[in-house]
Amino acid sequence: MRFLEKLVLQNKSAVAEKPLQADVIALQKEFVRHGLPFLPSEFICFLKKFNGVKGIDSGILGIPPLQNKMLDIWDVNQKIQLAKNQIIIGYDDFCFLLYDGNAEQYTLVTRDLSATLETFEKDEWEDALLSIIHFDNV
Amino acid sequence: MSAKGSKYARKHLLIEPKTKDVCETISNEEPDNGRILEVVYDDLTFLKTFDMLDLNEQIKTYRVLKSLAEDKSPEYDHIQKSSAEKLQKINERIHLAVVENLRYSLSPEEHHLIRMDCYGTVDARRSHLLSPYYVKLQKLRLKESLPAEKYIFDDAPAWQLFRQFKSFRQIELRLQKYMSQMRFQPEMLKVIGVQDFSDLIFKTFRKNSKDKKASFYPSNRAEFVMELATKKENEIRKILEKQNIDERYINSLLNAMKLFGITDANHVIVTETYFTKRILERLKRAKIPCEQYRIGNKIPQPLINTLMFEKKGEILEARDENGKPLNKSGFPSFEVHHKIAVSEGGRFVQISRVNYKNNYLLVPSNVHADVLHSADKLLVSNGKEAYYKRLEFTKPNITFMYGLKPDEQLEMNWTNSVSYQQQEEQDQEYIVSYAEVMARLEENRKNFDNNRSGNADDIELLVAMIRYKNHKRK
Structure with a gap:
């Protein structure tokens, strides 16, 4: 089991709702229609296990419909205007974790989008998600 | 999304990002919006109506007003102006103002340090x-x-x-x-x-x-929550009680805050306030002495704390009328907000101040994201990032807020304490x-x-x- 998955289970932080295949496909279509990128396959695989994670003052966003709107990837991305082909997949009080469809990279940026703190390649997706989520019990 | 929209959008009530029409904006927010419309169209008594809304409705109304205030279409000029004024009034009442500051950005390395220091x-x-x-x-x-x-x-x-x-x-x-x-x-x-x-x-x-x-x-953030809950327990309780939140959740949340700095509903173990038959049986099964307790007696706080520290809090877990664990999704979760943005930490010569307790605010998650961060914007002047726009507090000591009414805020002067002053003094020796x-x-x-x-x-x-x-x- 991956370290991130272990932490999520240990902290009982995952939301209960599981996404349906149809929800994933419909969301991807809406994203593309709105100039947002396809969610990367490794992230979708993670969401199939944990469709949104709520950490301390932080979250990894999941596929709607979700009871917790704060973790709804569509809802959050509607409120914040990003560059084309970028999408927010996680947040804390300092930063957003973006997925950049052009560069095929994950990026940790300040909330005002003015500075990039770290970038992660696709195969570093677990490190990327760990960089945005905070737990009591580490 | 187009007016017709997709099946997906209609199914999940997805929200249009750019607003074209007042009614369309509102109808995208929620099906029953009579009172939100009243706030938008009534210029004289809108605050009274606004105060009658519950927190979720207030936040929706705030989002609608913000959306309308930013609509640049000339045909909606009047509604744009009045929405902006209303937003300003709502903000002013809770001591918030949109400010534009010169950039005081930090290096990525300094950001990295502040984040580590905050969460430990x-x-x-x-x-x-x-x-x-x-x-x-x-x-x-x-x-x-x-x-x-x-x-x-x-x-x-x-x-x-x-x-x-x-x-x-x-x-x-x-x-x-x-x-x-x-x-x-x-x-x-x-x-x-x-x-x-x-x-x-x-x-x-x-x-x-x-x-x-x-x-x-130990995380600075947890320390802040623990101290705040200890020092302001009664005041926070009073504010939460006014919201008609289940008393068992209020007790359990305050306890989780005091003991562990936990503020998220999902991580709070909601315990019963009084002994029930089921709880006495569970205590017996866990071989915890309980002969002295009777059904209907108040569960003593030391017993709750002992079980919490021993990670056996579930024994006391509250149940609904059907005997199932409570659905916590309706209970408020809280987050810690930095009143001076971390990315603006350069405003302090001493950057460690970003994580001082007087720069923290405990606030419900939805108010945090949808109100306090709603104005965040980087402004460009002469082709350079020059100003930073953000909602900031006009009163420096606000340390807790529940909603968007003035009587739902608490103040506390952290700078008076000896530990604060000692830390400040020590930190000043290390400024670089x-x-x-x-x-x-x-x-x-x-x-x-x-x-x-x-x-x-x-x-x-x-x-x-x-x-x-x-x-x-x-």
Whole structure:
């Protein structure tokens, strides 16, 4: 089991709702229609296990419909205007974790989008998600 | 999304980002919106109507007003102006104002330190972030270990950035011991950078070699929550009671805040207030003495606390009328907000102040995201990032807020306490300038390079440096 998955289970932080295949496909279509990128396959695989994670003052966003709107990837991305082909997949009080469809990279940026703190390649997706989520019990 | 929209959008009530029409904006928010419309169209008594809404409705109304205030279409000029005025009035009542500040941005390294200091955790550093000096010198170990005090952190330019924070000062000895144990060369300290030190902290404090996150210090954020809940328990309770929240959740939340700094509903174990037949049976089964307790008696706080610390809190877990655990999704979760943005931490000469308790605010998650961060914007002047727009408090001591009414806020002057003043005094001794520190580090590295002879190790170092520089350029 991956370290991130272990932490999520240990902290009982995952939301209960599981996404349906149809929800994933419909969301991807809406994203593309709105100039947002396809969610990367490794992230979708993670969401199939944990469709949104709520950490301390932080979250990894999941596929709607979700009871917790704060973790709804569509809802959050509607409120914040990003560059084309970028999408927010996680947040804390300092930063957003973006997925950049052009560069095929994950990026940790300040909330005002003015500075990039770290970038992660696709195969570093677990490190990327760990960089945005905070737990009591580490 | 188009007016017709997709089946997906209609099914999930997705919200149109750009508003074209007042009714369309509102209808996208929620099906029953009579009172939201009243706030939008009634210019005289809108505040009264606004106060009658519950928190979720208030937030929806706030989002609608904001959306309308930003609509630049000339045909909606009147509604745009009146919405902007209403938003301003709502903000003013709760001591908030949209401010535009000059940029005081920080370096990514300083950001990294502030985040670590706030949560008390450090992530594993990926190898390409580490400097070649650190990578190489880690391999060139001493034959015998040196005493910990031989590792002089005063010599380390990059560590001076860490030292600005109490949390990092407190772990210096642990790091010295780790370096001694690993038989590292003390000279390493002069040339290693911020990411290298983070790696050192991570490796010193990780529990297992496969871990990717480590806790190195009690989190500042949790300390703030615990102290706030202890000192303002009654006041917070009164505010929450007014919202018709289940009393059992209020008790359990306040307790979780006091004991562990927990503020998220999902992580709060909601316990019964009074003994029930089921709880007495569960206590008996767990072999916890309970003969003295009767159904209907209040559960004593020491028993709750003992079970919580022993991770047996579930024994007391509250149930609904059907005997099922309570659905916590309707209970408010709280988050800690930085009143002065971390990215604007350069506004303080002493950057550790960003994580001082008087810069923290405890606020429900939805108010945090949808109100307090709603105005965040970077403004550009003459082609450069020049100003930062944000909602800031006009009263410096606000430390807790529930909703968007003035009587749902609490003030506390953290700066009066002896511990605050002591920390401030100590921190002031360690203020450094990022640019000076980096210049010293660069100079040390040049000297290090010049002093090395051309042996095989140096070639390896040179190759590592070229790779590192190429990566940074990329």
